[in-house]
Amino acid sequence: MAQRSDFLELDCQLTQDGVVVVSHDKNLSRQSGVNRDMDSLDFKDLPLYKEELEVYFSPGQFAQGSDRRMVCLEDVFRRFPRMPMSVEIKEDNEELINKVADLVRHFDRNEITIWASVNGSVMNKCRAANPEMPFSFTIGRAFWMVLFYYLGLLPFASIPERFFLCFLPTIINRTYFPFSCSGLNQLAAVVTKWLLMRKSLIHHLQQRGVQAGMRCGGSERRTLEKVAQAQAGSLCTSVKEPGLQPGGREAFEGLKQSRDLIQLNPGLQRQQWAGWTSWLMGRALHSQDVGVVFWCLNEESDFEVAYGLGAVGVMTDYPTALRCYLDNHGGAALAS
Numbered sequence: 001m002a003q004r005s006d007f008l009e010l011d012c013q014l015t016q017d018g019v020v021v022v023s024h025d026k027n028l029s030r031q032s033g034v035n036r037d038m039d040s041l042d043f044k045d046l047p048l049y050k051e052e053l054e055v056y057f058s059p060g061q062f063a064q065g066s067d068r069r070m071v072c073l074e075d076v077f078r079r080f081p082r083m084p085m086s087v088e089i090k091e092d093n094e095e096l097i098n099k100v101a102d103l104v105r106h107f108d109r110n111e112i113t114i115w116a117s118v119n120g121s122v123m124n125k126c127r128a129a130n131p132e133m134p135f136s137f138t139i140g141r142a143f144w145m146v147l148f149y150y151l152g153l154l155p156f157a158s159i160p161e162r163f164f165l166c167f168l169p170t171i172i173n174r175t176y177f178p179f180s181c182s183g184l185n186q187l188a189a190v191v192t193k194w195l196l197m198r199k200s201l202i203h204h205l206q207q208r209g210v211q212a213g214m215r216c217g218g219s220e221r222r223t224l225e226k227v228a229q230a231q232a233g234s235l236c237t238s239v240k241e242p243g244l245q246p247g248g249r250e251a252f253e254g255l256k257q258s259r260d261l262i263q264l265n266p267g268l269q270r271q272q273w274a275g276w277t278s279w280l281m282g283r284a285l286h287s288q289d290v291g292v293v294f295w296c297l298n299e300e301s302d303f304e305v306a307y308g309l310g311a312v313g314v315m316t317d318y319p320t321a322l323r324c325y326l327d328n329h330g331g332a333a334l335a336s
């Protein structure tokens with residue numbers, strides 16, 4: 001918050017007594033050294049975090065803090081009532097989903113809290129529990145989105161999602177290893193980088209309108225669109241207007257629309273997989289934004305790659321480093 005972050009990304013788990021806790025892991029071993037699952041303990045019995053905790057996407061780097069207690073989602077909402085947040089649901093747990101949805105409603109956060117999940121069936125339950133919240137792509141939806149992009153059909157596909165939270169492939173070999181074989185890791189990085197790291201794809205998503213699946217009335221829809229547009233442009237705009245304070249519906253409504261920062265470059269269109277794909281895509285662009293955010297980037301070189309591709313923001317474990325990068329480069333550099 002001190003570094004003027006535009007939103008917080010959270011993972012949630014449920015304790016035995018039904019408290020929603022902000023935690024990436026269900027099992028507490030990595031975080032606390034206690035080999036117990038979160039749902040086997042009451043909230044009051046949760047162990048403290050380790051005195052030094054290795055940063056997940058920066059192996060060999062350790063974080064320290066004076067307050068080692070685990071925190072419940074309700075306290076986070078209460079302490080930062082107007083701070084936009086992305087809440088990821090990792091497991092198919094209807095009680096957890098419903099409790100998160102109820103907390104969002106209770107704190108009047110429907111417009112500034114994003115559903116996130118990699119699982120399509122889980123996302124469907126999230127949307128049913130609180131359809132007023134914007135939501136991000138699942139892995140399955142992202143796969144179809146990329147396939148339609150290369151087939152030239154993406155301009156005609158409905159995109160109800162408002163955010164595309166995507167990893168940067170180059171961090172696979174450096175900080176996260178999904179395969180035991182180094183060769184497979186390198187291959188995965190090369191293939192995913194070739195498929196996903198397309199400026200025209202990112203620009204297309206940022207300029208696509210919400211076509212269907214938005215289950216709300218006209219006034220609510222306009223409010224959601226306005227907030228999502230401002231969300232998409234918040235990082236760029238906050239650099240151009242350093243006096244702007246982060247968080248809050250009022251701050252969002254004061255932000256400039258991001259479409260003045262994002263232009264589809266004809267030169268980039270010619271580099272597309274096929275000319276007719278570019279032609280169709282260029283004809284189908286709309287004014288509404290789908291924000292593209294890369295995670296979890298902790299080095300300046302990664303910031304440069306993400307913003308060079310046209311992303312509206314990045315998620316990081318080191319907000320101080322990101323803020324220094326943004327201050328040093330300015331809004332014009334990011335917009336380019």
